């Protein structure tokens with residue numbers, strides 16, 4: 366992926382190296398749990414246990430102030446550039462396609478653990494979006510794990526992860542997240558998971574919409590990039606991860622969608638570049 370020319374975002378806060386209370390678990394353990402958590406639906410946590418998170422939020426939240434501005438290291442600069450590019454794309458696309466102004470999210474880079482507007486954030490949770498403070502939380506070591514454990518590396522695969530989280534922010538801007546959350550309070554576990562799958566597949570599709578427009582305007586995709594993202598989407602499908610962690614697949618407990626679904630929705634966004642094509646709540650087939 367050609368990202369060096371992307372404008373870096375001014376909405377990044379770098380809290381790496383600031384102690385956040387990671388506790389006794391080793392970093393490796395936390396990150397591996399995070400990969401599984403990310404794909405099995407701990408992201409976004411608020412969707413799973415909204416009430417709990419709402420009340421658990423905020424305390425001590427002000428204490429941790431990270432560095433503002435573009436990080437100097439390669440991966441930090443990469444995350445900042447991808448976020449900047451999602452801002453440029455969505456600032457143009459959201460008014461065109463949904464008649465709304467885009468208000469960009471913040472991105473907090475952290476290592477180990479930190480505070481979020483949705484409560485304590487740990488690497489173990491994987492990258493996630495907190496709608497309450499409209500912030501994406503990301504421990505960059507997640508990308509190393511994608512590469513090492515799931516053989517799902519590559520800059521466009523990492524960009525897809527960031528764009529997926531930004532996709533949740535777009536869903537929030539479209540008032541989809543609050544409506545789904547309210548509905549999830551009223552229904553049983555199976556339907557709650559199904560709603561979560563729709564939210565997640567839409568975020569995959571919106572990540573594809575971003576990539577479509579980014580490529581159209583900046584010619585950012587290189588040979589093999591799409592395969593890398595598809596490989597990542599496949600590697601982190603619920604069925605694949607469940608098989609790895611439990612040896613069997615339990616569709617009712619899917620919260621992100623199967624590998625096949627994740628790939629298909631990402632591809633839908635990539636091909637069409639249309640928000641409307643991502644409406645997983647209207648789709649006859651998920």
Ligand SMILES: [Zn+2]
Pocket residue numbers: 408409529530533565568
């Ligand atoms: Zn998600």
